[in-house]
Amino acid sequence: MHTDKLYEWGEGVFTLLSWFKQDKVKNAKVLVVGAGALGNEVVKNLTLFGVGRIYVCDFDRIELTNLTRSVLFREEDAYKHAYKSEIAAKRAMEINPQIKVFPIVGNLFSEVGLGLYKDVDVVIGCLDSRIARYLLNRLCMRAGKAWIDGSIENMTGVVKIYAPGVNCYECNLSREEFNHIMLRTGCADVVRTQASAGRVATTPISASIVGAMQAQEAMKIIHMTENEPAPFKTLLGKMWRFEGMTNSINTYKYASWKNNCPAHEQWSDIITCNDLSANMKVGDVLTVLKSVLDVRAVEINMRNNKFIEKIISDRPEKEFKLNIPESKLEETIQSDEELRKLSYRTVFHKCFYENIDEDFPFKELTLKEIGIPLYDIIQVSTEKGVKYVELSKDAEYYGL
Structure with missing residues (x-):
């Protein structure tokens, strides 16, 4: 039946949840870095929740091989070689016209200003290289912002949260991993080369599960209020691991914060x-x-x-x-x-x-x-x- 009253997304559905605050979600801002399999799932879930502003950063174009794991992409997008971030943003706003999704075609450090990192409520990393994670971690630490890392391979998925003062990606790297990154960061554009150099075998199920967990953790962070007890626990300082081969799910303590780590530089008094x-x-x-x-x-x-x-x-x-x-x-x-x-x-x-x-x-x-x-x-x-x-x-x- 036609009505002149504007339907508000999630009304009568999410509002039945005891912890859900409609205004917080409508006014929330989330930066999603990476628009591949994980990024598709994260953007889709944030869109369905009605997150007011979503920023999607990716420099890559859509290929036919992306279609098996990317719910927002279509065959025509691959034939047009369209940018992942632009198509993800377009399809998300088709799903939910009441939100704004901003595509950013480019690298997470050379095309995304630190002001945006500072202004969003949370950053979600949907990346497939150590170098990209290393750079994202440094930017988030500089901006004083938490970021949710997701990774998938075969039937395995992992989610971790890094935040200033609690957990740092760089602090958790082994000497071998750190040296490996340092050898490959001589040129800023190396991220483009490294991230597109190899393909990781995975499944749409792994992407769905990990992307859902990342979006759920983002919703928790959006709803957290300073000096007020939260009705839920986050994965901050922990690692959540799903193993599809054996159907096992485990959560481990996973937090390292070394006093002399150069990644902890925080820009204050901006x-x-x-x-x-x-x-x-x-x-x-x-x-x-x-x-x-x-x-x-x-x-x-x-x-x-x-x-x-x-x-x-x-x-x-x-x-x-x-x-x-x-x-x-x-x-x-x-x-x-x-x-x-x-x-x-x-x-x-x-x-x-x-x-x-x-x-x-x-x-x-x-x-x-x-x-x-x-x-x-x-x-x-x-x-x-x-x-x-x-x-x-x-x-x-x-x-x-």
Whole structure:
């Protein structure tokens, strides 16, 4: 029967749950990193719960092999080679038109500003490489945010939660695992190469079970209120493991927090600046920063993404001018026939800028063009010490 009254998603269903708070869910913001098999399940479940804003980050495109485990993808998407994040966002809003799902096509560190990590209620990692988890953990620690890690292989699935002061992904790495990561993080775009290099054999059942657990833990975190007892327990500091071959489910204590771990760097006392955007030219940003911070000189540290001015090949010895962020280096090499051929038999030496100040020769470029994403928080060195400044003007890009 037609009615003029707007149907509110979940009304008369979730509202029957004693712990469910409709307003909290409608106003919740969740960042999902990875839109493959796990990401599909997580986004679907958050959508069905009616989470108000979901941000989906993935740089990859849909292939036919994804269809066996990805409920939001269709055959036509694979033939069009569409981006995973864009299709996941589109299909989620078809399921529930009352929510907003924002696709982010890109890497979790070079295309997602730290301001978004700071503003969401929780981050969910649906990743398939140690390097990506290592980087996500560092960003979440920097933003003071909990993140829910999920992994699947064959009929096995694991869920863990990392949060500042309790559990750290990097602290849990063995020396061998850590060295393995360090050998492969020389170039920021290596995450793209590593994450798409291998395929993990798994099943849609494993993805469904682990994705459901991740979404359920996210709902618990969304509902937790400071100084109020929660009616449930989370997996914070624990590891939940499902083994489908033997139908066993176990929960283990899994928390490591080492005092000297470099990943624990937390950026506090963040200065919001509504006059700053990643779309502004570097020279203008430096001027605004000096005024806002009331200092004589500023230096922006490119923590995630160096600016590559040129690369020099060994054999033959030749210089190539690039002027790109390091995150675009692999893509640039692969798209240039000469560079692509050289990359298989020579070493490239990079000439780069790690810090940006008044001596930077490319001040007409925008922050985004040199590798700083929209709504980022930039680390600025001044004569008054290190400051953290948010590019707050970009919040509108994410509907904030």
